[in-house]
Amino acid sequence: MKTPLAFALAAVVLAALAAAPLFIPDYWTGVLLGMTGYVALATAWALFSGPTRYVSLATVAFFGVGAYTVAVLNEVLPYPLVLLCAGGIGAAMALVVGLSTLRLAGVYFVIFTFGLAELVRQTVSWWEVNVTYTMGRYVFLPFEGRHIYWQLLALAAVTLLISWAIGRSRLGLALKAIGDDETVAAHAGINVTRIKLMLFVISATLITLVGAIQAPRWTYIEPSIVFNPTVSFMTLIMALLGGAMRLWGPLVGAVPLFLLFEWLSVSFPDHFSIILGLLFILIVFVMPQGVLAKLEDLRGRGKP
Amino acid sequence: MTSFIAETAGAVRRLMTRGAAAALLASVASTAALAQDGDTVKIGYAVSKSGPNAGGSDMTVTPNYQLWVEEVNAAGGLKLPDGSQKMIEVIEYDDRSSAEEVVRAVERLATQDEVDFILPPWGTGFNLAVAPLMAKFGYPHLAGAAVTDKAPDFVERWDTSFWFMGGSVDYVDALTEILVAQREAGTINDQIAMVSVADGFGIDLVKAARPAFEAAGFEVSYDKTFPPETSDFATILGEAGNAGADTFVAFSYPPHTFALTKQAKVAGFNPPVFYLGVGAAFPVYPGIAGGSVEGVMSLGGIDPNNELTMAYRSKHEEVVGRAPDLWGSILVYASLQMLAQSIERVGLDKAAVANELSTGSFSTVLGEETRLENNQLRAINWIGQWQDGNFVAVSADGGEGKAAVKLPKPGWE
Structure with missing residues (x-):
């Protein structure tokens, strides 16, 4: 498909999605909201982890920091500034973390990022307990589901756009080289660490913003609510299902999985975890490269 | 083998789309059903x-x-x-x-x-x-x-x-009232050892308790917050025991409440007032604590004569x-x-x-x-004590469905 045509099509779809809450009941707006949140998370996650193949479990660390920033600042600053602060804090944190850890590789990086989420959660708890003497903060912003949905939709669109732009740039090419073989990429003159760091910061900032935007939906925020590790795992699995190496991969993974979760929790509230576990096993065995790759694979085989 | 995988992949995809469709259908159906279903x-x-x-x-x-x-x-x-x-x-x-x-x-x-x-x-x-x-x-x-x-x-x-x-303030005030009466009766001194779990409940109560105890003329001579994962309280109990306080207050969750009781027994830590958080009002508490919990205090309580x-x-x-x-x-x-x-x-x-x-x-x-008063239930039993195998609601002097508190707490056995 030609690029202008693809953009026009994307704009039409986006407009239709934006108009949807005016026509559908609140519950479906809520479903769209949750889904868009995960599309943004999975796409932002894949932005860094897809090409570099650094599997990060730190998603919820940034997501939670975003939500907490809103909880702390929502009564002292106007909302747009709060979002700006959240983005800034996320970026700064990603910079510090990235500088100190992106030289780790493979399973060490996975373990570190998982630890990071817990570290941030414990640090926030410690701070609240020993310094501010509050546990649990309130977010009273006059947002309904659809307002939060629109913000998330815009963020998801921006994330996809960034992902698209990076994929076409020299940066994207460098990333692919790093993903294939870091040593070779370094010898070819690519500043590996700087590029990884840049991507990590962009990805983490977007994830932080998702948390910040979603925070007003829960009214009450405490570490155990916003640093829920399930968020990291869901994001990872959605991106992997769709295919983390492709622009639309995370979206293709997030949408059906989210609908599936929703359907499972409505229809089998008591067996949710069991069915979910079985499905994950199935996904890993049947489509280790993701749905999109599998589709291409199948189509390719059909041809003579 | 490959065709098997392709088939399975197809099945998964069908399942997923069908799942979403089923969710849609189910929601439509339930709305439709409601329209005629008024029984x-x-x-x-x-x-x-x-x-x-x-x-x-x-x-x-x-x-x-x-x-x-x-x-x-x-x-x-x-x-x-x-x-x-x-x-x-x-x-x-x-x-x-x-x-x-x-x-x-x-x-x-x-x-x-x-x-x-x-x-x-x-x-x-x-x-x-x-x-x-x-x-x-x-x-x-x-x-x-x-x-x-x-x-x-x-x-x-x-x-x-x-x-x-x-x-939280309600629960703390009820405790403070009893402590003040006991201090005036000479049962306890004006020192309190207080520990709390670093989680919503613990923080909220300790935040209410610090000013309330101080305003009532008590000194919190030991004030320690512990992480929710804590399971060994030997050090905390030892330090609390050395703090010279007659009153031990723990704003804890069930695992800590059970562990604190068991370890206090082992250590022979038996202050005149022993107050614990969530879990001490569970029916299983005496069983888990292994025997006598006479005199232990906590939030809640019932009136066994009601x-x-x-x-x-x-x-x-x-x-x-x-x-x-x-x-x-x-x-x-x-x-x-x-x-x-x-x-x-x-x-x-x-x-x-x-x-x-x-x-x-x-x-x-x-x-x-x-x-309800201003949409809130106020007729709540704020504080209870284990007395003769029942966790009864208590107040300083009893009355109005509450028993009189019995202090100092007797020995563990």
């Missing part, structure tokens, strides 16, 4: 059946919902103003201890299932998460298992919200198969009775029911004339 009262709730909140839900909230529905339906259903009766139909979801899930479940109950009433989830955080939605859709919000000092503010913000468990309370307890044991806890359960159950009686008086109109809950007087397991 039942639909009551929906989302509770934590899995995840970290499952224990609390399963102790205080879910069994009471089940008990109440079973009792009402066994009696022919909910009574309506015209004398007719309608059976309760329950729609139940698992929020998996996730704030986003509980919010969406309430949206689903309100706009997809279009239930007549929604019962709240367990916990302060989750009750607050759903409060704006309950208010938006006009549902009375009977926040049963939520301790918050901000209830008066919340009532103003969401005028169909009702708060049944009081706030026939209504005792009838509720035996009914709960009969239907659910185990005894309710001795703090929140009875409050949750009373809130349901008030809902049923409001419906009997004004029908199924949500606004009318909310108004009746605010202004009416009800006959509940708490008493013949239970009423």
Whole structure:
């Protein structure tokens, strides 16, 4: 498909999605909201982890920091500034973390990022307990589901756009080289660490913003609510299902999985975890490269 | 082999699309069914059946919902103003201890299932998460298992919200009152050793306790917060024992409450006042602590001479198969009775029911004339003590359904 045509099509779809809450009941707006949140998370996650193949479990660390920033600042600053602060804090944190850890590789990086989420959660708890003497903060912003949905939709669109732009740039090419073989990429003159760091910061900032935007939906925020590790795992699995190496991969993974979760929790509230576990096993065995790759694979085989 | 994989992949894809379609269909169908289905009262709730909140839900909230529905339906259903009766139909979801899930479940109950009433989830955080939605859709919000000092503010913000468990300040004040009386009687000195769990409940109570104890002329000579994962309290108990305090206060969660009791026994730590947090009011507490817990104090308590309370307890044991806890359960159950009686008086109109809950007087397991003050239940037993195998509600001198506190606490055996 030609690029202008693809953009026009994307704009039409986006407009239709934006108009949807005016026509559908609140519950479906809520479903769209949750889904868009995960599309943004999975796409932002894949932005860094897809090409570099650094599997990060730190998603919820940034997501939670975003939500907490809103909880702390929502009564002292106007909302747009709060979002700006959240983005800034996320970026700064990603910079510090990235500088100190992106030289780790493979399973060490996975373990570190998982630890990071817990570290941030414990640090926030410690701070609240020993310094501010509050546990649990309130977010009273006059947002309904659809307002939060629109913000998330815009963020998801921006994330996809960034992902698209990076994929076409020299940066994207460098990333692919790093993903294939870091040593070779370094010898070819690519500043590996700087590029990884840049991507990590962009990805983490977007994830932080998702948390910040979603925070007003829960009214009450405490570490155990916003640093829920399930968020990291869901994001990872959605991106992997769709295919983390492709622009639309995370979206293709997030949408059906989210609908599936929703359907499972409505229809089998008591067996949710069991069915979910079985499905994950199935996904890993049947489509280790993701749905999109599998589709291409199948189509390719059909041809003579 | 490859064709097998392709087939399976196809099956998964079909399953997924069919899943989404089924969800759509089911929601359409349920809306359609409701239009013609007027013989039942639909009551929906989302509770934590899995995840970290499952224990609390399963102790205080879910069994009471089940008990109440079973009792009402066994009696022919909910009574309506015209004398007719309608059976309760329950729609139940698992929020998996996730704030986003509980919010969406309430949206689903309100706009997809279009239930007549929604019962709240367990916990302060989750009750607050759903409060704006309950208010938006006009549902009375009977926040049963939520301790918050901000209830008066919340009532103003969401005028169909009702708060049944009081706030930290209430619990701390009840304890302080007893401590002051005991100090004047010469039973205890003016030193307090206080520990608290670094989690919502512990922080909230310790924040209320520090100024309250100080204002009453006590000195907190040992003040320590411990992480929720803590399981070894030997050091904490040792330090608390050396602090020269006659009063030991722990704002703890069940695992810590049990561990503190066992380890205090082993260490022979037996201060005149031994006060613990959540868990000491569980019926299983004496069993877990292994023998005598005489004199241990905690939040909650019941009046063993109150026939209504005792009838509720035996009914709960009969239907659910185990005894309710001795703090929140009875409050949750009373809130349901008030809902049923409001419906009997004004029908199924949500606004009318909310108004009746605010202004009416009800006959509940708490008493013949239970009423709310500014949408809050205040007739709560704030503090209890294990006396002769019962966890009874106490006050400094007794009276009004409360026993007199017995201090100093006797030895562990």
